[in-house]
Amino acid sequence: MKNTAATLMQQKQSGEKIIMLTAYDYTTAHIFDECGVNSILIGDSLGMTMLGYENTLSVTMEDMIHHTRAVARGAQNAFIVADMPFMSYQTSVYDAVVNAGRLVKEGGAHAVKLEGGAAVCEQIKAIVDSSIPVVAHLGLTPQSVNAFGGFKVQGKDYERAKQILDDAMLIQQAGACAVVLECVPAELAEMITEQLTIPTIGIGAGAGCDGQVLVYQDMLGLTSGHVPKFAKRFADVGALMREGVTAYINETREGSFPAPEHTYKLGDGVLEKLKNYESMPF
Numbered sequence: 001m002k003n004t005a006a007t008l009m010q011q012k013q014s015g016e017k018i019i020m021l022t023a024y025d026y027t028t029a030h031i032f033d034e035c036g037v038n039s040i041l042i043g044d045s046l047g048m049t050m051l052g053y054e055n056t057l058s059v060t061m062e063d064m065i066h067h068t069r070a071v072a073r074g075a076q077n078a079f080i081v082a083d084m085p086f087m088s089y090q091t092s093v094y095d096a097v098v099n100a101g102r103l104v105k106e107g108g109a110h111a112v113k114l115e116g117g118a119a120v121c122e123q124i125k126a127i128v129d130s131s132i133p134v135v136a137h138l139g140l141t142p143q144s145v146n147a148f149g150g151f152k153v154q155g156k157d158y159e160r161a162k163q164i165l166d167d168a169m170l171i172q173q174a175g176a177c178a179v180v181l182e183c184v185p186a187e188l189a190e191m192i193t194e195q196l197t198i199p200t201i202g203i204g205a206g207a208g209c210d211g212q213v214l215v216y217q218d219m220l221g222l223t224s225g226h227v228p229k230f231a232k233r234f235a236d237v238g239a240l241m242r243e244g245v246t247a248y249i250n251e252t253r254e255g256s257f258p259a260p261e262h263t264y265k266l267g268d269g270v271l272e273k274l275k276n277y278e279s280m281p282f
């Protein structure tokens, strides 16, 4: 069944958890879609997971469109949400609408996601008025890493918690169809979830959200280096890949790969004929 913004809303109302995962390419999107995730996020986390940058700030519109296209080709049923990269919407309402439009028209996204609260409400409203669903993103918004002074939990103290709660109300009023809550205390996320009519999708925000999202490399054991504490490892695909690649190296080196079953055969009698054939002098 095709998932849409309306599906996510129905899931909030019925209490069925929303399952979102990041993906950045055709093959992975195809597998996650087959598994039945409701939504695939082409996160600007691809700057780190796919392109090896230190943070998300260098990701371009071209990067996002390229990866969104691949995911859109791989997924049949998931609601496809593409991140708007740093400085593709903060600069003006006009830029926001044009760039959101590109992610839909050129990338094949069903919705866009952007970070921030009060400061981006005009952008959210204008994009929604252009018939593009918007997922908001509050709490630890990675594009603000320099303003935050690092990747830190947000909303632990009263002032910041109140600001996040206010922002959640404002983005809903501006027309967002859902909101990602990243790295905020579970009690705050639960309170926001109760007060909003739109679904909340948590990452490091506890079980009280309407759904969860994870960066797939973190949850499948493919991340090298630091993995945040909220990113439970559900499988160790990295270990399986290392095992497979090591076996390939060893078998190729010792000559046991390729075996006869991996090899094509000449037709009957062709080898004999070839042996008697004098190739043309070049």
Ligand code: KIV
Pocket: 022, 041, 042, 043, 044, 045, 046, 083, 137, 180, 182, 203, 213, 215
């Ligand atoms: O870019 C991303 O992958 C995200 C998730 C962490 C929600 O925004």
